[in-house]
Amino acid sequence: MVKQDSKSLMIQASGLTHYYGPYAAIEDVNFGVERGEVLGFLGPNGAGKTTTMRILTGYMPPTRGKVTLDGFDIVEQSLEVRRRVGYLPETVPLYTDMPVNSYLKYMGTLRQMPPKAIKRRISEVIDVCRLGDYRSTLIGKLSKGFRQRVGIAQAILHEPEVLVLDEPTIGIDPIQVVETRRLIQELGREQTVVLSTHILPEVSMICDRVLIISEGKIVAEDTPENLAERLKGSEQMEVEIGGPVSQVLPALRALKGVASASHQSSHGKEIYTIQANEGQDLRDEISRTVIGAGWSLLSMQTMGMSLEEIFLKLTTHEEL
Amino acid sequence: MRTVQAVAWKEIQIYFSSPTAYIVAMIFLALASFFFVRDLSNPFPQASMSSFFQGATIILILLAPTLTMRLLAEEQKLGTIELLLTSPVRDWEVILGKYIASLVFLLGTIVLTLYFVLLLVIFADPDPGPIWSGYLGLILYGAAALSVGLLTSTLTSNQIVAAVVAMGILLVLYFTDFAAGTLTGLPATIVNEIGLKSHFDDFERGVIDTKHIAYYLLLTSFFVFLSIRALESRRWR
Structure with a gap:
């Protein structure tokens, strides 16, 4: 052999x-x-x-x-x-x-x-x-x-x-x-x-x-x-804020490090989806802005992409 | 060679621990005694094993495939074939081990029928020649029948299919003399020579002809060889 x-x-x-x-x-x-x-x-x-x-x-x-x-x-x-x-x-x-x-x-x-x-x-x-x-x-x-x-x-x-x-x-x-x-x-x-x-x-x-x-x-x-x-790219957050949408949304968009923000209401809740730039932690910034403006911060959740999503992304769409 | 032994030994253990094999052996012995008694119970009883041998050839067509049907079909069904084929074992070692196991079990069953011989020796004075040659023929015949069953078991993962197809092949080989009767000349000879049965009759009469021994050995090796090839071909399918 x-x-x-x-x-x-x-x-x-x-x-x-x-x-x-x-x-x-x-x-x-x-x-x-x-x-x-x-x-x-x-x-x-x-x-x-x-x-x-x-x-x-x-x-x-x-x-x-x-x-x-x-x-x-x-x-x-x-x-x-x-x-x-x-x-x-x-x-x-x-x-x-x-x-x-x-x-x-x-x-x-x-x-x-x-x-x-x-x-x-x-x-x-x-x-x-x-x-x-x-x-x-x-x-x-x-x-x-x-x-x-x-x-x-x-x-x-x-x-x-x-x-x-x-x-x-x-x-x-x-x-x-x-x-x-x-x-x-x-x-x-x-x-x-x-x-x-x-x-x-x-x-x-x-x-x-x-x-x-x-x-x-x-x-x-x-x-x-x-x-x-x-595959992380950017980080996503979901924030529920009590306050007038017309003011909250521009305020969020104006924050440094926010790539994009969008709004949707579901079951009477005002949910904002915020896309942060890579490596940025925005939780502190957002909470201070919201409280400072007199609105109420009801919930906040980071939606870091799990491997599961990466996997879906990899095998269903693109090639690296 | 150790692996052949290991495969054979494992199969033999399974034969002795599973009801199927015992049932097969029991049916074989019961039917065989039926045929054995026939010679003794006619108006002019003969101290011969002739009917037993004739009967045994038919019974074996039905029972040999039930002994072999499990051998590889089950491995394929359980997926254990994947283990066998990824172990450092050659395909022929697997096939040979399995075949030997079935042969050992069949020999064991045939040995039990020596009880009939014992009865004849005690109560009569049989001619030993045809008895021993008959047993030699029966063993060769059985070995060939098992090899056909081995091949069909290699080809499918369904044990029933394996058994039925083997029985079909054996029946065709058994009744070739019928087909030969409708033919003449060379084709008739060829068809007759292929037949399982035509080669057996001489043994039963007490004639040991190397031609017949060679036939059974050749048939057996042919089917064992095909089984090895069939197992190999699994890799390419």
Whole structure:
């Protein structure tokens, strides 16, 4: 086995394209993942996340393009690649008629781990995934959240260098979601993790870097913080003020740092939407102006753009 | 090779822990005894296993596919195929492991029918030749039937479809001698030679012909090979 360039990135994908019949699931996708990095693929359903994951794990070859993982070509040296990858598919693949520990033992044998290592690792991953009380329970009898844990347990069993998790928190209850995320963060300290999700807060919580993928193409790539920053542009506020509209509106517009202000009444409330220039905090200024003029300040709310909105913006309108 | 073993062992465990396999084995034994008794209960009883073997070939057409239908269809339905195909295991190792498991279970079931032989030996004086050659033939025949089931199970995620299609293929192969009867010359010979049944009759008579052994082994390897290819092709679909 010849490693191609061992010092470079852990995963390097170039020109990745996959067709299902005439339909391109992903088209010309390029990305790299550094060792020890946690990379998140973010995109709506059908964006091509699962296709990308399946290619990375050697489940299917790309129609075009090339991927190397730890220097091994994903098509030519598929077995080497598969030895280094732990994979949790979107539908957690479990043999429902096997107990947890037999299942893990089977997976260990398939990954060609030495029997001693299998035994040691099974008790380790059972601890890590907190499955201690269920080691001899039939998988079919476990709840969704526990099945997810078993799925993660099998993925990390052979201490893979790369962990690929496809929608790891889908369909489990909120408490388990938090636990699963914590687990992934812990794993991410030692391993390279590639995960996909359509839940925004998840990426900002777990990932070092995010690739936003839409309709089979990567539309943005950055750290979660930078992405938020890049798209922030201006900040929006909603203020409810008691006072004559004809006077309030010009007064607001006259304030320094206000880019624009508009008014609307709803249910007898006078709501002003104020667009601030970048990086300006206007709350102080506005409250003083309103009180000073003898009007009443009834409510004030900043509408900082959430990642969710960024996401909508990214995947529905423009390209960066 | 360890992975073949692992796959086979896991499947064997599932056979022994699931009711389906026991039901299949039970039905096989019940029907087989039915056929066995036929030889003994006619006016001129014979201490032979001939009817049993004849009957077993028909029963196997129906039962072998029910043993194999789960093998890959279920993996595809559960999505565990994704695990298998992303583990460092070669496709042929998966197929071979699964096939071996089904073969082991079938052999186990066939071994239980040795009880009939025991009865014959105790109460009569059977000719051992046709019995042993018959068993050899039955095992080869069963192995071929299982390989057909294996292929159909690889091609679909629906176990029922897998079983029914396999039964269909086996029935066609079984009744080729009917079709051969309507033909003449070379086509008749070819159609006859393809048939599952025409190769079995010699075994039952006590004749071990390498031609027939080669036929079953070839048929089995052909279907196992196709199964491997079918599994590989999943990656490209």
